[in-house]
Amino acid sequence: MTFALETATSPEKLRRVAIDPVSRVEGHGKVTILLDDNHKVHQVRLHIVEFRGFEKFIQGRPYWEVPVMVQRLCGICPVSHHLAASKALDMMLGIKQLTPTAEKIRRLMHAGQILQSHALHFFHLSSPDLLFGFGSDMATRNIVGVVAAHPEVAKKGVLLRKYGQEVIRMTAGKRVHGTGSIPGGVNKSLSAEERALLLKDAYQMVAWSREAVGIIRGLFEQNLAQYNAFGRFRSAGMCLVGADGAMDLYHGGLRARDADGKTLFDHFDYSRYWDVIGEDVKPWSYMKFPFFKSLGTEDGSYRVGPLSRVTMCDHIPTPLADKAREDFLAFDGGSATGATLGYHWARMIEMLHAAETIKDLLHDDDITGGDLIATGTRQERGVGVIEAPRGTLIHHYRVDEHDQVIRANLIVSTTHNNQAMNTAVREVAMQYLDGVEITEGLLNHIEIAIRAFDPCLSCATHALGQMPLELAIVGADGTVIDEATRDHRGLIRDVS
């Protein structure tokens, strides 16, 4: 099954514009656009061209090594892989309930992760586009420009992220790639000093997160028509929810709704995720295309992440974030809940929820407890699902009687969003690129659509807010007509 603009009927007669790489590191990807002589768009694809191979080289390794090894998939949200793997191995060890200390330390670690990742994405990566305008001067469209023009906003973004990283360090042992979560529980709880240190700034983080929700709301109010229409498309969605239907980013059952909001499944036991989710393969991408089996490969594509979670949960179990959710749903008749840029708003609501969760957990004495590990009756396999910053993350392992992993399957958040990102990119290409000469500012529109999903392949831009790009326009006969590069400083150079 193919989508409109996925495959052109006569590609040999078209010019090919390639954005390659979309970024330098994590999630190397590229965008290709096929145009005819009148600049009309015929085909748009977001390709994920790297091959990591974690599922293969984890085979044969001892299971207790897995949570530490697989988190190396990512340098931005490693805690998500660390926890999803740990949860899968809890199940493999037959553990139905962690000790209260272990469960709360893991939840605290995860909230730290959500806070730092969402802050990083919004302030460092996306705020330059949103504050300065999509096609604004590229010389200032970066975090340095934000620091110069909006120093208070930039400072709060940096400190929010730093605080989240400190929460991770104190629960996992390191800011990035720690070892705190182990199969069956955790290897440390908080000391009284660590708890006091984090508590000192906890309320400030809640206040700044509220302000961030206000910033993105203000941007929607100022640019309502543009924000609502940009890359908008109808889509099904999926997320975890708690037993009471509340947002729960650490644990729950799977909830899915189609594009009309009709429930496809709810509180579904994720240990049999393959009963409801299939994975399609396309010859032009290394990344699979998951779909709801009940709807098929085309209608069954869906989106995950903040927008799905905030719009599909029944409520958020922290008061300020829940109020922010209600405001978001009520805004302009709910128009922002279907907008691709609504992801940013939903993301800030989740950041507020994470800040409130951290504050609440820091007041819970269990986080300084000493009972860290639970035991159970060993099973052959385990599935762990968590709501990572970017969406639903599934880890699935089989372990043999010698404690070695014999099979691993990972469906990461960005993979769930593969079709959704392709659709958004096509929508933007049709809205802004169809029939016009391509400029840097227009190219940035493509990236803004990709960035809204905060995919892992945007990692490189987390530093400077500019994706390095190589652009080649190739004639129908295969000759290169024009080439341009944009380096990490955002400078465009004509190399033809």
Add this chain to the structure above:
Amino acid sequence: MKTSDNEVSAQANAREARVKADRPAEAKTSDNEVSAQANAREARVKADRPAEAKETPTFLLDGEEISFTPGQTIIQAATAHGVYIPHLCWHPEFKAHGSCKMCTVKVNGRFGSSCTMAAQAGMTVENRTTELDDKRRTLLQMYFVEGNHFCPSCEKSGNCSLQATAYELKMVSPHFDMFYPDRAVDASHPDILLDFNRCIMCSLCVTASREVDGKNVFSMGGRGLLGRRIHISSESGKLADTDFAATDRAASICPVGVILPKRKGFAIPIGERKYDKLPINRQVTEVTP
């Protein structure tokens, strides 16, 4: 088939008995010889310098005067004084193996292994000079590229002598191309995991199993850089088919991440691991590992 197995087993037992019978005599002779040579050297030293005969002999280690008991090696004397000489295959409980060359020092201007070279009165020994540490760093880099040492996901990280030595010698990159050798993981034993990807051929497990546990579970075999490896002394070559136990001395002797207790990995949080607390050069007098 059963008969055949029994025959093989009987042969193995007989071999084992012979080895055991031979070993003490060999060791004794060897020790006596070494001791006799050392005594003779000591006697000559005393004869040369009669005025110092009654004083404790000393040598200079990086300018510091180190006293020693005759018969001690340079590294034994240095360790007794809390002075760190980088090493990997040497362990204070066992006779020196002298294979890793990390403990190489300069004695009166000439290179020598401080784990095998007897301390002698009046010698001048260079240890932590730029020249020697540069060579040690190069050796370390070779160790890292010869095996598959991936500290980021290794459960021995923070408790590993190889990693701690690399930090001590400020090794920041492997420098050489990685060999990526194809080495086995033996998970057959219920309590112990063997991951030979990280083996540095120090032979401490061979020695501990033979001399302390009396089992001969491990032996060194094969030839060449990639052919040489630790063998398991069972017909199947699997640890499960030996009488190895988690309580054996050999089970806790590995300085790197080869011999590991199962299901314990990462139980110690970052910050509380052995070398998180103090760098290796300040844990000289503690028995490692």
